[in-house]
Amino acid sequence: MTEAAVPVPVAGVAMTAIGIAVVRARETERDDRLYSDPFAHLFVDAAKPSYGARWDELTPLLDMFYPARTVSVRLVDDRVEAAVRQGIRQIVILGAGLDTRAFRMDLPADTRFFELDLPETFAFKEPVLTRGGATPRCERHVLPVDLCGDWAEALLAQGLRAQEPTLWVDEGVLGYLLRPDAQQVVATLTELSAPRSRFDIGSFAVDPNSGAYLALRRLVSGGDETPRAAAGLGPYIEKWLHEHGWDTSFQTWAEQAAAIGRPDTDGGPETGNMVAIRR
Numbered sequence: 001m002t003e004a005a006v007p008v009p010v011a012g013v014a015m016t017a018i019g020i021a022v023v024r025a026r027e028t029e030r031d032d033r034l035y036s037d038p039f040a041h042l043f044v045d046a047a048k049p050s051y052g053a054r055w056d057e058l059t060p061l062l063d064m065f066y067p068a069r070t071v072s073v074r075l076v077d078d079r080v081e082a083a084v085r086q087g088i089r090q091i092v093i094l095g096a097g098l099d100t101r102a103f104r105m106d107l108p109a110d111t112r113f114f115e116l117d118l119p120e121t122f123a124f125k126e127p128v129l130t131r132g133g134a135t136p137r138c139e140r141h142v143l144p145v146d147l148c149g150d151w152a153e154a155l156l157a158q159g160l161r162a163q164e165p166t167l168w169v170d171e172g173v174l175g176y177l178l179r180p181d182a183q184q185v186v187a188t189l190t191e192l193s194a195p196r197s198r199f200d201i202g203s204f205a206v207d208p209n210s211g212a213y214l215a216l217r218r219l220v221s222g223g224d225e226t227p228r229a230a231a232g233l234g235p236y237i238e239k240w241l242h243e244h245g246w247d248t249s250f251q252t253w254a255e256q257a258a259a260i261g262r263p264d265t266d267g268g269p270e271t272g273n274m275v276a277i278r279r
């Protein structure tokens with residue numbers, strides 16, 4: 001008996017998760033790897049046949065995004081480990097994609113790990129992990145939700161304890177949301193954040209309507225070149241966070257990449273990570 005086909009995301013923002021899985025698989029094969037993700041190749045192998053010739057379009061784009069994106073994976077790993085060392089036992093990945101930290105990182109068994117993403121992402125992800133024999137190392141919760149909708153109730157129903165500190169992770173998904181939607185996500189998580197909660201925010205100073213970003217959007221949208229409306233959190237997010245009970249710090253990609261042995265990764269002085277801590 002043959003196994004049932006797994007629905008592969010081949011269009012829309014969900015397909016970007018495939019690209020990041022390729023990045024993690026490529027990094028894992030390096031002798032000087034920044035991290036090891038033994039599950040990434042499972043997603044790549046499962047997805048590639050469904051792309052056909054379009055895989056050849058995706059590959060050169062990934063070559064351009066690879067240096068920064070692989071550093072981003074490692075930096076989030078480091079922040080997860082730091083939060084756990086500080087006693088945080090709730091981790092929420094916003095736009096989790098094909099993230100496998102609950103499986104590959106040495107997390108305490110009492111950690112509650114929540115993954116939020118679109119239903120089509122998990123329709124692909126979960127069967128692939130099951131067939132690969134992957135077992136989470138902590139308490140893992142999958143929430144098929146749209147971040148533009150009402151996801152707070154679902155998160156609480158799955159066991160998030162709003163009275164305890166939480167690590168919130170954005171690896172870039174907020175940059176895909178229209179500005180009002182992205183800002184509402186932050187307002188919602190602020191309401192759910194106890195003192196000492198942490199919010200890790202990727203900051204990317206890029207023009208989404210040019211270069212590799214335009215080419216990626218064409219691939220994701222099937223050729224649509226309509227200029228994007230304002231997306232992401234906007235230039236005043238740091239001020240908003242301060243006014244709503246967060247203290248923030250910022251490090252550039254160049255500073256962080258040099259610290260972990262990839263000094264050639266430089267996105268400019270406005271590209272990096274903001275870390276916010278709830279007062």
